[in-house]
Amino acid sequence: MQVVSFFAGAGGLDLGFEQAGFNVVWANEYDKDIWATYKKNHPHTVLDQRSITEIDASEVPECDGIxxxxxCQSWSEAGAQRGIDDKRGQLFFDFIRILEAKKPKFFLAENVSGMQHTRHANALNNIKQMFKDAGYDLFYQMMNAVDHGAAQDRKRVIFIGFRSDLKVDYKFPEPIDKTEKKALKDILLDLNDSAVPALDKQKPNPDVKFLNHEYMIGGFSTMYMSRNRVRTWDEPSFTIQAGGRHAPIHPSAPKMEKVEKDLFKFVEGHQYRRLSVRECARIQGFPDDFEFVYNNVAAGYKMIGNAVAVPFAKAVALSIQAHLAAAQSQQAA
Structure with missing residues (x-):
């Protein structure tokens, strides 16, 4: 089945769908700092580099899914939470505009958990209604990537819709068994001693021995030091964020000590460093040959932090595939 992807970023969601057997034939991404990375890792996908606001639905290829x-910045709990009042939040409308015109069999839209905040209730209800008015049966749920194969706690709101005439009664995939959930030791141990620091002004380090395995240097803000930022080897990672300065600390260091309310410190006698770009990519489920192209390591962290965790995307894609197949069989009968 053919799908098209909007707000593709580095392509974590796209890669998950490809691993599930879908063919991503066309993608749209407006951020010029991401184009080289997307093209290098998705050579068979046509990349449209315009803003979605400039794209007419007739220019989007025919497809089975969007x-x-x-x-997500305008919905984020860490941001100003302007939601639909922010132009970035309004891009949901363009996504729905194209969806309504193309009428594919299904769609999937992903966003941060912060859009469920009470201040966004009216906007969220409006978006849900617009999906339904576009001709889709809507299924909506908060999901955590750690429950579907990713080695991090990462809660996201998922909208999935099936064209109403298909009569799909969708059920979100069940969380994997607790014994199958991944911890940091399962994916990072072999990289433990090979990371290198970025150069001055966060420039890439040419001495890197493993692709993108360099970490941001510099101090830590008071906001960063307001809580523990270390997960142990036996735990999943904290959410990988888009800002490199807020990358979690490598699990080889002990958990930070609480000094007082909203203030922690590093334990003396131990080395603390941020997770490298590659380590964050592993936590997000990107394969080791997936190359992030950048002139500043901050851009690498941003691409990875804004991506959808690949194993999570694959799990949802497989469930969509199974439901569409079941619906097709039922209609054929």
């Missing part, structure tokens, strides 16, 4: 994660 997927994407409209920019």
């Amino acid at each position: 997927i994407g994660g409209p920019p």
Whole structure:
């Protein structure tokens, strides 16, 4: 089945769908700092580099599904939470505009958990209604990537819709068994001693021995030091964020000590470093040959932190595939 992808970023969602057997034939991404990375790792996908606001639905290829994660900064709990009042939040409308015109069998839209905040209730209800008015049966759920094969706690709101005439009664995939959930030791141990620091001004380090295995240097903000940022080898990672300065600390260091309310410190006598770009990519489920192209390591962290965790995307894609096949069989009978 053919899908098109909006707000593709580095292509974590796209890669998960490809691993599930879908063919991502066309993608749209407006951020010029991502184009080289997307093209290098998705050579068979046509990349449209315009803003979605400039794209007419007639220019989008015919497809079985439309997927994407409209920019989340305006909904984020860590941000100003302007939601639909922010132009980035309004990009949901363009996603729905194209969806309504193309009428594919299904769609998937992903966003941060912060859009469920009570201040966004009216906007969220409006978006849900617009999906339904576009001709889709809507299924909506908060999901955690750690429950579907990713080695991090990462809660996201997932909208999935099937064209109403298909009569799909969708059920979200069940969480994997607790014994199958991944911890940091399962994916990072072999990289433990090979990371190198970025150069001055966060420039890439040419001495890197493993692709993108360099970490951001510099101090830590008071916001960063307001809570523990270390997960142990036996735990999943904290959410990988888009800002490199807020990358979690490598699990070889002990958990930070609480000094007082909203203030922690590093334990003396131990080395603390941020997770490298490659380590964050592993936590997000990107394969080791997936190359992030950048002139500043901050851009690498941003691409990875804004991506959808690949194993999570694959799990959802497989469930969509199974439901469409079942619906087709039922209609044929």
